[in-house]
Amino acid sequence: MWLKTAKKNSASTLNLRLSAIKSFLKYCSEENIELTSYYLDISSIHAFKTSKDSCIEFLSQEQLKLLFSIPDTSTRIERRNCFFMILMYETGGRLQEILDPTLNSIIRDESRVKIILHGKGNKTRSVPLLGQTVRHFDAYLKEFHKQRIRTDYLFYTVHDSTHTKMKQGTVDYFLKKYGSLAKERNEKFPSGLHAHMLKHSIAMAMYKKGIPISYIRDFLGHKSIDTTTVYSHADEEMLTKALESVNDVVNSLPAIKKHWKGNEQYLIALCGLD
Structure with missing residues (x-):
């Protein structure tokens, strides 16, 4: 309780x-x-009832832009926090999957950059980084990993001059802070921003773009496609577009005319009011 x-x-x-x-x-x-x-x-304690109709919480593209604009990137820590959120969204990773990688988890060749994520059940997947995300990634490495020690955690905090893995509590703290600030700027921004909301957001963005649910499953590292189908529901925006796409038939119908106009006396008689 x-x-x-x-x-x-x-x-x-x-x-x-x-x-x-x-x-x-x-x-x-x-x-x-x-x-x-x-x-x-x-x-003897019974499980709490869950709503089968409850929808997952995710951020729209406009809300994501707002969130990524919140950190004060004139400071070093805020730049780190901003890149953390970007990477979490772009990879669809769980919080622990983003905290665990070391620089050894980064694979780079002439054409692309990939990050190896270790998920539940020791399941491993390779996620490519694209376009602007790579530029953010390079800037982060240049600032936070000047010596490029391969065993260093990608995201770390410093204790007694030693790099240690960043804690989940650290991420929860700055996500809640940025979420509250975003809420102040846009009242429709979801309350209680948490790490999984970024994972939900990329999955919903992919689904809206028509990406097959099986591809989304592999991207997120789900074992069963049944887990991924939680994203295959229509939000208000998708329903509106769907209705607009089939509204041509209704729009082509002639407007309903009031045939009784000018013959009101017959209408009065039919209603027994004469």
């Missing part, structure tokens, strides 16, 4: 946490019979 009321977690997140706690206490009860009562108590 603390997660629900104080942290404002969704029903699906609550069920995930509850499942993890149940699994852990089941293990504990098997190791020590004295803990069985705790496992039985929590087993």
